[in-house]
Amino acid sequence: VLVLNVLLCFFDTPDWTRDSSANITDPNGMYPRFDLPMLTDGPATALAAAALALLVIDLALQVAFQGAAAFGSRGLQVAYAVTVALAALELTLSPWLPVRFAPYLRLLLLVLQSEHVLVQLRLIGRCLPALLPVAAAMGAFVVFSAWLALVMFQGTAEGREVMPSLAVAVWELLVCLTSANFPDVMMPAYGDSRWSVLFFALYLILAHWFLLNLVLGVVYKAHADNARANADAAAAHQERSLRAAFRLLDADG
Numbered sequence: 001v002l003v004l005n006v007l008l009c010f011f012d013t014p015d016w017t018r019d020s021s022a023n024i025t026d027p028n029g030m031y032p033r034f035d036l037p038m039l040t041d042g043p044a045t046a047l048a049a050a051a052l053a054l055l056v057i058d059l060a061l062q063v064a065f066q067g068a069a070a071f072g073s074r075g076l077q078v079a080y081a082v083t084v085a086l087a088a089l090e091l092t093l094s095p096w097l098p099v100r101f102a103p104y105l106r107l108l109l110l111v112l113q114s115e116h117v118l119v120q121l122r123l124i125g126r127c128l129p130a131l132l133p134v135a136a137a138m139g140a141f142v143v144f145s146a147w148l149a150l151v152m153f154q155g156t157a158e159g160r161e162v163m164p165s166l167a168v169a170v171w172e173l174l175v176c177l178t179s180a181n182f183p184d185v186m187m188p189a190y191g192d193s194r195w196s197v198l199f200f201a202l203y204l205i206l207a208h209w210f211l212l213n214l215v216l217g218v219v220y221k222a223h224a225d226n227a228r229a230n231a232d233a234a235a236a237h238q239e240r241s242l243r244a245a246f247r248l249l250d251a252d253g
Contacts, residue, residue, distance in 0.1 A: 002110045005051040009103045011039045048091055055084050080112045127222040134218050138211050145203050146170040158189035177207055
């Protein structure tokens with residue numbers, strides 16, 4: 001039910017078409033649908049309500065089986081119950097909401113019930129402290145490069161059209177790391193002086209060949225170390241459980 005609830009997002013009419021003249025349901029329209037059928041508000045609401053009803057029934061059965069005290073003592077189960085309640089409230093108030101939160105709540109419900117995803121999220125959380133110093137160095141390098149670009153290209157076409165302020169320059173250089181705006185980002189400066197290519201070449205060489213590789217190495221090592229620690233902890237817990245079970249089953253004590 002949780003997976004089907006998420007898949008329903010692919011057939012809902014997009015939220016941004018509510019107050020516009022865009023007709024997303026027209027198969028010959030300007031918006032690509034990839035031959036997916038689109039649901040109007042009525043059927044989409046009915047399917048979402050049916051999925052939520054099944055989730056509420058399942059939640060009620062869990063509470064009845066475990067008991068309210070035991071169910072409430074587990075943080076993830078409480079978070080799941082709160083998310084189900086928010087999804088039901090969002091569906092009830094959806095005609096009056098300016099923005100729909102249903103897609104995000106559906107994805108959150110699936111994440112809260114997926115142990116594998118939660119394990120990976122915990123791993124990512126434990127990797128962040130090791131990543132922060134490298135990310136700070138990366139950010140400082142981008143900001144310094146943006147400031148240097150402002151100084152170098154002040155009063156030129158590059159400064160007026162591409163990097164008029166520090167914030168814009170930082171953004172353009174961040175995008176440049178992905179090569180999405182390269183070489184367009186340097187063409188006004190290149191038109192004025194071909195020597196300007198040295199700035200962008202040095203920036204990309206340092207960022208790609210050194211800093212990004214450093215980030216990748218730190219992330220991989222932190223993730224591998226934490227995954228190994230998780231596996232060792234699971235093996236130790238299994239051994240303790242087997243020893244406790246053996247002591248309980250051992251007739252001679």
